[in-house]
Amino acid sequence: MxxxxxxxxxxxxxxxxxxxxxxxxxxxxxxxxxxxxxxxxxxxxxxxxxxxxxxxxxxxxRLGTWPRTLPDGTEVTVEHGYHGFFRQYYTLRDVLRRIDPDLAFLRDVGGYPVESREWESEDFSDLPTTPLANLAALVWKSPSFRLRDLRKVDGREALAMLRYDPVRTFAEHDHRTTAELLDSFGFSERGRAMLFEVFAHSFFNTEQRYSAAEFLAMCHFYFTGNPEGLGMDVPTDxxxxxxxxxxxxxxxxxxxxxxxxxxxxxxxxxxxxxxxxxxxxxxxxxxxxxxxxxxxxxxxxxxxxxxxxxxxxxxxxxxxxxxxGEPYVVARLWCRGDVDAAHAPFTGVTRERILDSVTLFHRIEAESAAWASRTGGSVIELHSYACPHDASRDDLVAEMRHELAGLWPEFAALEVLDVDAHLYDNAPGFDPxxxxxxxxxxxxxxxxxxxxxxxxxxxxxxxxxxxxxxxxxxxxxxxxxxxxxxxxxxxxxxxxxxxxxxx
Known part of the structure; x- marks a missing residue:
């Protein structure tokens, strides 16, 4: 199966x-x-x-690129934003094999933790690949799912994640929001923030307007029905x-x-x-x-x-x-100096008002790595997947930088040499x-x-x-x-x- x-x-x-x-x-x-x-x-x-x-x-x-000249005269290529090439993307990978039969241009990004100022970070990528076994391992190893918290979970509602059907699930749940669905599960505030809210935002929607049926479909595709695990690759350049x-x-x-x-x-x-x-x-x-x-x-x-x-x-x-979908903003920062070497190349962020993820491009992409090696700098991308409708691009970027400094204090000491930032409104919405x-x-x-x-x-x-x-x-x-x-x-x-x- x-x-x-x-x-x-x-x-x-x-x-x-x-x-x-x-x-x-x-x-x-x-x-x-x-x-x-x-x-x-x-x-x-x-x-x-x-x-x-x-x-x-x-x-x-939305995987597009464009050229940019940095203040030091370096010609670089900027991308629309970080994308994870998951292992269960069978069709995409079959298409990509037309240009690289061995997919040698992809590399394992390694672990990708979820971080918060409220709780200790967690990494959900190092789990068994078999469905059900991965769910059991998640519950066993994650501090977000402690025994006393699990006693409050409504098992009948939560099992909807394992009962996904492309017809029945939408008939039964498309009228609800993801927020309503998560309320019915009864997971702890920490479990909800560290796993489910991060997950919903990744689809450029907030849980307050994202269809519960769409959310369950994504749970099935990325976790509960996926035989490849949460392994994610990224292009090497x-x-x-x-x-x-x-x-x-x-x-x-x-x-x-x-x-x-x-x-x-x-x-x-x-x-x-x-x-x-x-x-x-x-x-x-x-x-x-x-x-x-x-x-x-x-x-x-x-x-x-x-x-x-x-x-x-x-x-x-x-x-x-x-x-x-919700508006989203992507900002690429070229900095003098680097953040702590312990940080993963890609990090999900939860419970910040604007910031949803941080990508260290100089640790995954050859062109960015070459610039960072030559200058002693770093190339950091900040991404907000679902940001407020009434905020300007510059205000959103400033707030993301402020929030990252709260998560990673050493970032505040870096000198930002250049910023390429864009505010978009072209993501699809999946309203109830x-x-x-x-x-x-x-x-x-x-x-x-x-x-x-x-x-x-x-x-x-x-x-x-x-x-x-x-x-x-x-x-x-x-x-x-x-x-x-x-x-x-x-x-x-x-x-x-x-x-x-x-x-």
Whole structure:
């Protein structure tokens, strides 16, 4: 039960590529993040004519990068923010093996503790990988789950974490908030803060507005149903060098066209397929369209598209009603001096008003490490996954720096030489009661598929893995229409270890 499950099986009885003379299979993919690049890669290697349109100057989406010149004249690459490449991201890893068969560009980040000013830090990564055994080990070793505290836990409610079912869980819990669910569990304040609240914030939502069903789905995917444990890898160098430049070369090798700086302005369905308007460029036409942009960009694209509410009335309504996630801020700091060597490369933070995580990039990324080694400095990223709506970027960064000094007093003595900070509002929201109206990959707009970490699928997944999964599923629907075998997909068990059989 705990080994990877084949969700989409290979079809050796079907052609693996479209015929070379097939002109009908042209595809436009809008959005050059993980979802769009995944869809484009699968389709291009199967022989379809693909153009990938990305509005930004570079590929990447929320894994994007950009250049920056530091005050000392050093040219560096800045990333959108830290991302953990978990071991159960089977689809993402299968896609990444296209550019590195051995995944040699990934390294184990090691332990990643959760820290608080109220309680001693805890590290939940060094646990057995088998579900149930990992839960027992967590309860046994963690001071957040002492016997006297466990006596107050409502076992019937807490077992919902082991009863995950992609249909029943949402029917029973999508109307509740995660805060209400955690209240019903009855865990201690420490246990709730050190594990559950950190977990909810990691999805760019607060427990006060995050669907309890979505939270249980994430518990299943990352912990209670995951046979890989909590092991997390990170790229050994910045994302442009390790991921996006290789993918650009791979796509072009397969004959795809990668066009950056090309914002799609509208999409129109006509007799010859889809027309995609491009800001400052010619209109593209294609039989198949994959929209792989974030929620705000997707909503704006459909609103700008004439008669789209008639072309895909259900999809237009669904996207218009989608909630957005909380605003989040990422700040990269180049400092003179370093923090204590005992700190982990990645640390989760709980019960601070703004600060949610700290990443020491000079201990995981080659470019940052080279700068730190040459200057005797450090490269520190501060991240708030769900920050107040009414705060400015500069105020949020100042508060994160203040909170980190409270956690790590030696940080206050460092001289910050440069700061690259951004406030974003493009994370998906998963509000209670919205699951039933969340669009999936296949839509009522003929020939238009969706992909992204906000798109609904019953395959257990989240964040980067959800982006990759929906990218493959979008490609597979195109391949199905073209009479070509699908790309196989693996995932963890679809249901929890205590889920009842459906009847």
């Amino acid at each position: 705990f080994s990877p499950h084949t969700v989409v099986a290979p079809r050796p009885d079907l052609p693996q590529r479209v015929p070379d003379d097939r002109s009908s299979g042209k595809v436009v993919v809008v959005g050059g993040g993980l979802a769009g690049v995944t869809a484009a890669t699968v389709l291009a290697e199967r022989g379809l004519t693909v153009e990938l349109l990305e509005a930004a100057p570079r590929l990447g989406g 910045q994302y442009a060098a390790t991921i996006w430049d290789p993918f650009t070369r791979l796509l072009e090798k397969h004959g795809a066209t990668v066009t950056t700086g090309a914002r799609a302005t509208m999409v129109v369905d006509g007799p010859g397929g889809w027309s995609v308007g491009v800001d400052g460029g010619p209109t593209r036409t294609a039989r198949h369209l994959v929209v792989a942009t974030d929620v705000p960009a997707t909503r704006a694209l459909f609103e700008r598209s004439p008669a789209f509410a008639t072309t895909g009335p259900r999809l237009a309504g669904q996207v218009a009603e989608l909630p957005g 009661g919205t699951h039933a109206r969340r669009p999936g990959v296949v839509t009522d707009a003929r020939g238009l598929r969706l992909a992204g970490d906000w798109v609904a699928t019953e395959i257990p997944s989240a964040l980067m893995e959800r982006a990759a999964v929906t990218g493959v599923l979008a490609a597979n629907d195109v391949l199905r229409e073209e009479g070509v075998a699908p790309e196989p997909v693996r995932s963890i068990a679809p249901r929890g270890v205590l889920a009842r059989a459906r009847g």
